[in-house]
Amino acid sequence: MSEDTEQPSRGPQLSEQVAQRLSDAIQAGEWGRGARLPTEAALGERFGISRSVVREAISMLRNGGLVTSRRGSGSFVAESPTVSLRLAIPDPGLQSVVEVLELRRPLEVEAARLAAERHTPSQLRRIRNAMVDIDEAVEAGLSGVDQDLAFHRAIAEAANNAHFTAVLDFYNRFLHHAIRVTRTNESLREAFMQQVVAEHQAILDAIAGGDADAAACAAATHLAHAEARLRQAPTDLLERVEAQRGSTSTSSTEPTGGNPR
Amino acid sequence: MSEDTEQPSRGPQLSEQVAQRLSDAIQAGEWGRGARLPTEAALGERFGISRSVVREAISMLRNGGLVTSRRGSGSFVAESPTVSLRLAIPDPGLQSVVEVLELRRPLEVEAARLAAERHTPSQLRRIRNAMVDIDEAVEAGLSGVDQDLAFHRAIAEAANNAHFTAVLDFYNRFLHHAIRVTRTNESLREAFMQQVVAEHQAILDAIAGGDADAAACAAATHLAHAEARLRQAPTDLLERVEAQRGSTSTSSTEPTGGNPR
DNA sequence: TTTAACATCTTGTCTGACAAATTTAGCGCA
DNA sequence: TGCGCTAAATTTGTCAGACAAGATGTTAAA
Structure with a gap:
C-alpha cells in the first residue's frame, strides 16, 4: 500500500489543483528560471494523474505566463515569469x-x-x-x-x-x-x-x-x-x-x- | 471537394488559432454574455479539429476570463469579462x-x-x-x-x-x-x-x-x-x-x- | 400539482496511439 | 582526437475512443 505519488485531494477541479501545486513549486524555486521541468508523463506519475490533466495544468501556467513549451523539447519555466492581476470589468457606473x-x-x-x-x-x-x-x-x-x-x-x-x-x-x-x-x-x-x-x-x-x-x-x-x-x-x-x-x-x-x- | 469545416490555416499553434477565432467570435457578439456556446464536440466539428484542441482553446479563454465552464452543463461566455494586468517578476533585489x-x-x-x-x-x-x-x-x-x-x-x-x-x-x-x-x-x-x-x-x-x-x-x-x-x-x-x-x-x-x- | 426516478447530454478525466519537432547518440571520416 | 552527418530516442502536439461526474429535461407515480 505504498504511495509514491503526491495524492491529490479530490476537489472541484483536479487540473486546477495540479496547476496550483506546480505554480507553488515553481515560485518556491524547485525549478529555476529557464529550467526545464519534468516531462508531462513524469509529472503525471508524480501527481498520480493522466497526461491530459498535466497538459491542462501546464496550459494554465502557460497562459499565465509562468512557463513556455516547445514541441519536441519540453516545458520550461519562463525566463521572465509573470504574475497577473485579473479584474472583472464592472458595470460602468x-x-x-x-x-x-x-x-x-x-x-x-x-x-x-x-x-x-x-x-x-x-x-x-x-x-x-x-x-x-x-x-x-x-x-x-x-x-x-x-x-x-x-x-x-x-x-x-x-x-x-x-x-x-x-x-x-x-x-x-x-x-x-x-x-x-x-x-x-x-x-x-x-x-x-x-x-x-x-x-x-x-x-x-x-x-x-x-x-x-x-x-x-x-x-x-x-x-x-x-x-x-x-x-x-x-x-x-x-x-x-x-x-x-x-x-x-x-x-x-x-x-x-x-x-x- | 466540399468542406463544411472552417479550415484552420496551419501555423505554429493550432489550439492558439482556434482560441483566437473563438475569442473573436465572442467579442463579435456571436454569443452574448452568459450565453452557452456550442459543445466541445460541435466546436470540434465546426473547426475540423479534435476535442483535445477545442478543450485547450477553451482552457485558454477560461484562463483569460472570457468563458467559464460547468461540468455537465457546458461552457458559457463570462457574465463579467475581465482584463488582466500581467507583470514580469523581476530579479529579487x-x-x-x-x-x-x-x-x-x-x-x-x-x-x-x-x-x-x-x-x-x-x-x-x-x-x-x-x-x-x-x-x-x-x-x-x-x-x-x-x-x-x-x-x-x-x-x-x-x-x-x-x-x-x-x-x-x-x-x-x-x-x-x-x-x-x-x-x-x-x-x-x-x-x-x-x-x-x-x-x-x-x-x-x-x-x-x-x-x-x-x-x-x-x-x-x-x-x-x-x-x-x-x-x-x-x-x-x-x-x-x-x-x-x-x-x-x-x-x-x-x-x-x-x-x- | 408535486415529487421522485430515469434517460440524456456535457464537461472532466483516463488510456492509447501517432505526428512533428527537438535532442541525443552513434558512426564514419579526416 | 575532433568534427560533421545520420539515425534513434525523447518530448510536446494532436487525434480517437471510452468512461466518470454532474446537470438537465422528461416521465411516471403519489
Whole structure:
C-alpha cells in the first residue's frame, strides 16, 4: 500500500489543483528560471494523474505566463515569469468610476512627486507634447480623452518606476470606457476645458521646476476637481450607460464631448 | 471537394488559432454574455479539429476570463469579462523591492485614511486580531511576515474599495518573496520588532479613532521606516539573493528572522 | 400539482496511439 | 582526437475512443 505519488485531494477541479501545486513549486524555486521541468508523463506519475490533466495544468501556467513549451523539447519555466492581476470589468457606473479614481488619486499624486524629482529632459518634453496634443484634439472637436490619458501617462513614465505605469495603464483601460460615456455633455465642455488646461499647466510647471511637493499638490487638486466634475453629470451618465449596454460595436473616435479630466 | 469545416490555416499553434477565432467570435457578439456556446464536440466539428484542441482553446479563454465552464452543463461566455494586468517578476533585489514599496506607500497611506473613515466594527476587529497574530507568530519564533502582510491587508479591506486589496494583494506576492530573504538577519530582529509593533499600534489607534489624517500620517511613517529598515542590510540581502538563485528546494516555513515591516 | 426516478447530454478525466519537432547518440571520416 | 552527418530516442502536439461526474429535461407515480 505504498504511495509514491503526491495524492491529490479530490476537489472541484483536479487540473486546477495540479496547476496550483506546480505554480507553488515553481515560485518556491524547485525549478529555476529557464529550467526545464519534468516531462508531462513524469509529472503525471508524480501527481498520480493522466497526461491530459498535466497538459491542462501546464496550459494554465502557460497562459499565465509562468512557463513556455516547445514541441519536441519540453516545458520550461519562463525566463521572465509573470504574475497577473485579473479584474472583472464592472458595470460602468458612477460608483465604480469613483472607486477607480480613489485608487488613482494617491498613485498619480505620488507619480507627480517622483516625476518632479527624477524626470529626464526627454520625459519632460513628452509631457509638454502631450499637453499640446490635448489642445489640438479639443480644437479639432475631439473629446481629447485619449490625449488626456496620455498626458497623465507621460507623468507616470517620468516617475521612472515601471509599476506606476503598469497599474495606471491597467486602470486606464476601463476608465477610458467609463469616461467616454460622459463626453457628449456639450454644455459643460467650455468651462471644463479651461479649468483642465490650467490645472495641467500647474502640474507641468511644478514638475519642470523640480518642486516635488508643489507637483503632488497640483496633481491632488487636479484629481479632486476631476472627480467633482465627474459627479456633476451623474444622471446623464447613468442613463447613457444603460443605453450603451449590449451595443456590440462602439466606434471609438467620435468627436465632441466634455472631458471631466 | 466540399468542406463544411472552417479550415484552420496551419501555423505554429493550432489550439492558439482556434482560441483566437473563438475569442473573436465572442467579442463579435456571436454569443452574448452568459450565453452557452456550442459543445466541445460541435466546436470540434465546426473547426475540423479534435476535442483535445477545442478543450485547450477553451482552457485558454477560461484562463483569460472570457468563458467559464460547468461540468455537465457546458461552457458559457463570462457574465463579467475581465482584463488582466500581467507583470514580469523581476530579479529579487533591493532595487526592485524599493520600487514596489514606492508604489505601495501612497496606496497604503490612502487605504489607512479611508479605513479610518469607513471601517466597520468587524473590520476593525480583524485588524486587531491581525496584530495579535503577529505577536504570537513572533513569540513562536516565526518571522511573522505572513501575519504582517495580513495586518496590512486587513487595513486595505477596511478601506472598502476592492481595488486597493486587489493591487496590494498583487504586489504582496513579490514582497513576500523578497522579504523572506531578509528574515535571517537575527541581529536586528529585537530592535525591529519593537519599532514595528509601536508603529502598527499607532496606525490602529488612528483608524479606530476615525482620525483619517492621523491614520495616513502613521501609515506613512511606518512605511518610511520600513524602507529604512530594509535598506539597513542591503549587502546581506543581495548576497543571499545571489546565493538563492538556482537553489532547487527552499523550505517555505522556516523560523526566525528580522522582519523589516 | 408535486415529487421522485430515469434517460440524456456535457464537461472532466483516463488510456492509447501517432505526428512533428527537438535532442541525443552513434558512426564514419579526416 | 575532433568534427560533421545520420539515425534513434525523447518530448510536446494532436487525434480517437471510452468512461466518470454532474446537470438537465422528461416521465411516471403519489
